[in-house]
Amino acid sequence: MDADVVVVGLGTVGAMASWRLAEIHGARVIGVERHALGHDFGGYAGESRLFRTGYHESPEYVPMLLQARELWQELERGGRRTLFHPAGVLSIGAPTITPMRNVLVSVQQHGIAHEVLDAAELAHRFPQHGSITDEIGVLDKLGGVLRPESAVHEALRRARRAGAELLDSAPVTAVEPIPGGVRVTTEQGVRTAKHVVVTAGAWAAQLLPELRALLDIRPLVLTWFAPEDPARYAPEVFPGFIRDLGDVHLFGIPSLDGALVKAGWADAWGSIDDPAGLTRFLEPHAMAGVGRDVHGLLPELPAQPSRHSVHMDAYTPDRRAVIGAIQPGVAVVAGLSGHGFKLAPAFGEIAARLVLGLPQQHDISRFSPDRFGG
Numbered sequence: 001m002d003a004d005v006v007v008v009g010l011g012t013v014g015a016m017a018s019w020r021l022a023e024i025h026g027a028r029v030i031g032v033e034r035h036a037l038g039h040d041f042g043g044y045a046g047e048s049r050l051f052r053t054g055y056h057e058s059p060e061y062v063p064m065l066l067q068a069r070e071l072w073q074e075l076e077r078g079g080r081r082t083l084f085h086p087a088g089v090l091s092i093g094a095p096t097i098t099p100m101r102n103v104l105v106s107v108q109q110h111g112i113a114h115e116v117l118d119a120a121e122l123a124h125r126f127p128q129h130g131s132i133t134d135e136i137g138v139l140d141k142l143g144g145v146l147r148p149e150s151a152v153h154e155a156l157r158r159a160r161r162a163g164a165e166l167l168d169s170a171p172v173t174a175v176e177p178i179p180g181g182v183r184v185t186t187e188q189g190v191r192t193a194k195h196v197v198v199t200a201g202a203w204a205a206q207l208l209p210e211l212r213a214l215l216d217i218r219p220l221v222l223t224w225f226a227p228e229d230p231a232r233y234a235p236e237v238f239p240g241f242i243r244d245l246g247d248v249h250l251f252g253i254p255s256l257d258g259a260l261v262k263a264g265w266a267d268a269w270g271s272i273d274d275p276a277g278l279t280r281f282l283e284p285h286a287m288a289g290v291g292r293d294v295h296g297l298l299p300e301l302p303a304q305p306s307r308h309s310v311h312m313d314a315y316t317p318d319r320r321a322v323i324g325a326i327q328p329g330v331a332v333v334a335g336l337s338g339h340g341f342k343l344a345p346a347f348g349e350i351a352a353r354l355v356l357g358l359p360q361q362h363d364i365s366r367f368s369p370d371r372f373g374g
């Protein structure tokens with residue numbers, strides 16, 4: 001066999017899995033990427049990602065989130081790049097809605113440093129958010145902003161330094177069982193290994209047809225706005241935020257470059273059949289719509305974005321990733337459903353333990369590929 005493990009797809013999770021496998025577990029790793037390493041079609045592109053422990057999706061993620069936070073810091077400590085800005089994350093919404101209840105339970109049950117702010121306190125502390133009446137804010141003090149491109153680069157650097165062979169521009173076309181292992185066919189030749197981890201993001205179902213019915217590929221649009229006074233949006237005074245208001249799910253990231261603020265809609269962009277069909281430009285009327293909503297809720301920001309970019313991610317029906325063995329010798333981590341970047345180092349560690357047959361540190365049955373039946 002050429003390696004202990006072939007990692008297929010060196011984006012978010014593939015980079016983290018390669019790092020954990022090669023450096024922490026001492027495995028012989030070959031990583032294979034269809035594009036250039038660190039390309040900008042991946043689910044990680046777009047400058048920043050929110051990290052939160054007050055978790056809208058469910059408090060059950062908190063132990064994994066706390067581990068991921070430690071692993072982000074471990075990854076950052078070993079390199080020369082800033083990967084995590086511990087700026088806090090503010091969740092804003094009516095206290096009765098499920099996402100806000102989940103946020104409160106997450107921080108309260110797990111003893112996470114936080115503040116609960118009423119409308120008057122929000123107006124005083126974070127006036128950038130304009131008028132708020134019936135909502136509360138929960139400031140998650142362990143939250144912050146991750147730098148995704150730098151994180152992928154750093155994890156790949158660490159994997160390579162630990163001996164991993166990383167192939168770029170080598171699309172994998174087939175993954176097949178052979179006696180004692182798996183054969184991986186790429187456009188640059190064939191490799192064999194005892195195990196394979198498929199971390200192919202929006203492309204995963206192309207390689208593993210059993211995932212086709214589970215993964216919905218959704219575009220996500222990022223928009224940046226130029227405030228009159230960028231200092232009012234610096235991470236020290238303007239934490240990242242998520243605001244749930246009726247049908248509008250607004251997110252925002254403080255200004256990391258001292259010029260632009262990232263803010264926009266989540267969950268509003270439909271789906272596409274094939275990753276190759278992603279349109280990377282937004283129609284002007286859609287841009288204007290985002291601008292109107294952002295300006296409505298953050299009135300100091302202009303009603304027109306300065307720039308935008310379009311990305312994609314694979315979503316499962318229950319918005320939980322699919323993690324587990326899927327064929328003999330083949331494990332998958334896919335379907336991170338628009339909220340998996342922050343968890344990626346924990347997912348990378350889980351993938352490493354899966355293929356190496358080591359005990360898991362978390363209950364991963366809730367991510368089982370079999371949970372949907374059929």
Ligand SMILES: Cc1cc2nc3c(=O)[nH]c(=O)nc-3n(C[C@H](O)[C@H](O)[C@H](O)COP(=O)(O)OP(=O)(O)OC[C@H]3O[C@@H](n4cnc5c(N)ncnc54)[C@H](O)[C@@H]3O)c2cc1C
Binds near residue numbers: 009012338
């Ligand atoms: C715009 C946007 C904003 C987001 N915001 C947040 C956020 O604030 N917080 C958060 O936690 N999460 C967020 N997410 C979610 C998170 O970023 C994604 O879930 C995550 O990056 C997906 O990682 P992945 O490893 O599954 O896919 P990717 O990072 O896309 O990696 C897949 C890799 O596999 C490669 N590949 C595919 N097919 C093949 C093949 N056949 N052969 C070889 N290589 C192959 C691809 O080229 C790619 O490099 C956001 C996602 C998007 C798109």
